[in-house]
Amino acid sequence: MTKNALGALMVVLLLGVAAYASFFIAPTDAKQGLIYRILFLHVASAWTGLTGFFICFIANLLYVWRRQPRWDWLGVSAAETGLVFTTVVLVTGPIWAHPVWGIWWTWDARLTSTFVLWLLYVAYLLLRTLIEEPDRRALLSALFGIFAFVDVPLVFGSIRWWRTQHPQPIIMGEPGSGLDPLMYKVLFFTWFAMLGLLILLLRQRYQLEAMRGDLDMIQRDLETA
Amino acid sequence: MKNLDSVFAAYMCAWAIFFVFYLTIARRTSALREDIERLKNSQHRSK
Numbered sequence A: 001m002t003k004n005a006l007g008a009l010m011v012v013l014l015l016g017v018a019a020y021a022s023f024f025i026a027p028t029d030a031k032q033g034l035i036y037r038i039l040f041l042h043v044a045s046a047w048t049g050l051t052g053f054f055i056c057f058i059a060n061l062l063y064v065w066r067r068q069p070r071w072d073w074l075g076v077s078a079a080e081t082g083l084v085f086t087t088v089v090l091v092t093g094p095i096w097a098h099p100v101w102g103i104w105w106t107w108d109a110r111l112t113s114t115f116v117l118w119l120l121y122v123a124y125l126l127l128r129t130l131i132e133e134p135d136r137r138a139l140l141s142a143l144f145g146i147f148a149f150v151d152v153p154l155v156f157g158s159i160r161w162w163r164t165q166h167p168q169p170i171i172m173g174e175p176g177s178g179l180d181p182l183m184y185k186v187l188f189f190t191w192f193a194m195l196g197l198l199i200l201l202l203r204q205r206y207q208l209e210a211m212r213g214d215l216d217m218i219q220r221d222l223e224t225a
Numbered sequence B: 001m002k003n004l005d006s007v008f009a010a011y012m013c014a015w016a017i018f019f020v021f022y023l024t025i026a027r028r029t030s031a032l033r034e035d036i037e038r039l040k041n042s043q044h045r046s047k
Helices: A003-025 A034-066 A069-101 A109-130 A134-148 A151-161 A181-224 B004-046
Strands: none
Touching: A003 A034, A003 A181, A034 A069, A034 A109, A034 A134, A034 A151, A034 A181, A034 B004, A069 A109, A069 A134, A069 A181, A069 B004, A109 A134, A109 A151, A181 B004
């Protein structure tokens, strides 16, 4: 069995255990009942998406500093992967909100800043399709990626700085806030499994981008020949 | 078992999104591999 297949199998196994723990090990919430179990998927996806954007930010900084194509490849791979996790957050959030709040969506600070974050990284990917010259594309998208990351602290702080419909933080929140210790364990385990999925997808996406770099090189060779 | 359908929908949507993304990477990779092979062949022929 190849290393890639073994890694994928491990991640699927971890995600399966995380789903089992979310449904059968974590205690039922006294107020929300069964619906709160979306929390494990929703919050873990949000943290993983932000981790993806953080990797993109670091790769963008390194590209601007070192100008090596591999940082550009990592940047775009992390942006796309982070965007997928944030899409999951934006889809699962309203499914959870509707039975609890009675509405699918509201333009409060947390939901709006998360949606803006999603739009910024969609713009990052669109920008790359508009520039043909590889070095110029890499530099401009790295600069835009650094700018886009400014929204991440806003997403993090939005439920701490402003009154929102979205619940208050469960980590580093006010005294009395938080979860049952067993819920925390399940949440952190789910995040761990999601990080495994992030690494798996990021690796695949990076290989694709590296191949694209090879293709650009061959095309340039053919043009000069 | 109130709201079981919502929980089920959330999990199904999430796994569908991840799976579709994984498939698009695999599809793009195989298309790119074909392009590289084709270009390499034309590179050899031009030499």
